[in-house]
Amino acid sequence: MKATKTELAVSFVLRFGVILSASVIILGLALLVAQGGQGALGDVAAVRSFPHSPAAVWAGLLALDPVAVVTLGLILIILTPISRVAVSIVAFAIEGDRRYVAVTALVLAILLASLVLGKGGS
Amino acid sequence: MSHLLQFFVILGASAIAGVVGSLLGLGGGIIVIPVLTLFFHVDYRIAAGASIVSIIATSSGSAATYVKDKLSNIRVGMFLEVLTSVGAICGAFLAGWVHGDVLYVVFALVLFYSLIPMGRKILAELGKAKTRRAAAGAEAASPDPLAAKLGFSGSYYDKAAGRQVSYSLRRVPLGAAIMYVAGLGSGLLGIGSGAFKVLALDTAMGMPMKASTATSNFMIGVTAAASAGIYFLRGDIDPLIAAPVALGVLAGSLIGTRLLSRLAGTSIRIVFFVVLALISAQMLLRGFGVSV
Numbered sequence: 001m002k003a004t005k006t007e008l009a010v011s012f013v014l015r016f017g018v019i020l021s022a023s024v025i026i027l028g029l030a031l032l033v034a035q036g037g038q039g040a041l042g043d044v045a046a047v048r049s050f051p052h053s054p055a056a057v058w059a060g061l062l063a064l065d066p067v068a069v070v071t072l073g074l075i076l077i078i079l080t081p082i083s084r085v086a087v088s089i090v091a092f093a094i095e096g097d098r099r100y101v102a103v104t105a106l107v108l109a110i111l112l113a114s115l116v117l118g119k120g121g122s
Numbered sequence: 123m124s125h126l127l128q129f130f131v132i133l134g135a136s137a138i139a140g141v142v143g144s145l146l147g148l149g150g151g152i153i154v155i156p157v158l159t160l161f162f163h164v165d166y167r168i169a170a171g172a173s174i175v176s177i178i179a180t181s182s183g184s185a186a187t188y189v190k191d192k193l194s195n196i197r198v199g200m201f202l203e204v205l206t207s208v209g210a211i212c213g214a215f216l217a218g219w220v221h222g223d224v225l226y227v228v229f230a231l232v233l234f235y236s237l238i239p240m241g242r243k244i245l246a247e248l249g250k251a252k253t254r255r256a257a258a259g260a261e262a263a264s265p266d267p268l269a270a271k272l273g274f275s276g277s278y279y280d281k282a283a284g285r286q287v288s289y290s291l292r293r294v295p296l297g298a299a300i301m302y303v304a305g306l307g308s309g310l311l312g313i314g315s316g317a318f319k320v321l322a323l324d325t326a327m328g329m330p331m332k333a334s335t336a337t338s339n340f341m342i343g344v345t346a347a348a349s350a351g352i353y354f355l356r357g358d359i360d361p362l363i364a365a366p367v368a369l370g371v372l373a374g375s376l377i378g379t380r381l382l383s384r385l386a387g388t389s390i391r392i393v394f395f396v397v398l399a400l401i402s403a404q405m406l407l408r409g410f411g412v413s414v
Contacts, residue, residue: 007189010196014186018179022372025365041125044132044363045163052357070361074175077368078350080182081343088200099272104200107344110207114348117211 006091013087017080021073028069035066082111128162133370139176140374144184145382146394147338148316149177149346150371152401164363171358172367174350179368181343183375191383192278193336198291201272205298206305206315206345213309214349226409229307233402236321240395247388268294278333281383289330297327308345316342317401320394331387
């Protein structure tokens, strides 16, 4: 039995997200080492500051900060499963499976709600 | 240790976590967290943030292949994700109200208890006569009308056995309840959700072991992504620690997915049994205040 169109679409989104985010992370690390040598990787046991809001990451990217580029890659990893949920809603709709369009839309709604609730709570 | 060497040791350890995680449907936190905290003295909060990233990377890296090979059942996964994500939200809200220590002990005991049916299944699969009896028993269990209605059946080509494997699920309400608990656990404690998912699929709902770990892998990324935003905004995801973890885990998941298709279901179940015992021990230790 061959994979359905929905399965192929989901698989493509996951593979695309993984390759894209890994490439951005590697680019950021290469920039970091190119700018500051291997010492720029820092000591992992040390407590250090880094961008952890979308605004700070964006500002860092504009300033070509390598750590912000690495962080962008990590954000892309986090967005990959969310994108595959969104894409499968469309894929189930094309397949004509209304029940699973509803189920998947519900999962996406819960996911987005948890992101918003998390933001409000912190 | 030089900073570059630190980087590559974390990368290597994460690759092992990626192999184990993608093979067993777990996030790999069981390896990533102890390596970072015990070996590198990374703050527990930052190690947990890296672990969340490792779960998502393992899930996406391996599910890209598993979905295409029909090992991950996307309908079963999508439907049960409703329960895990609602559970995760409830868990996150309850987290401030209940004692973490007690919860770790409770979840550890539940996982220890689940070793019994898992062990029985291994013994049954190892003894041929018993396999036939177990198979007959499985067929005798009445097919679940709910499973039929939801389209909970599947079929995949098992490379190790050299044949097409078809299955349909049973005891959907029980499986769904365990999935809710899996979500609750990940919202409350941040670990162990993969283990509960495999148990719900394999032990409760009767999905073949390989399809269970592959479907769990498909699901854990979504459960983890729901809380990853919170970790990120809280500043728990240190990019220069999460980066080698993510890259290592992705590389490892490429190996793990190849291994899964070549290994027999029983071998995977035996490895899962051992790792499940380790996870339960890890949770029990946390309950008594040892964070590993």
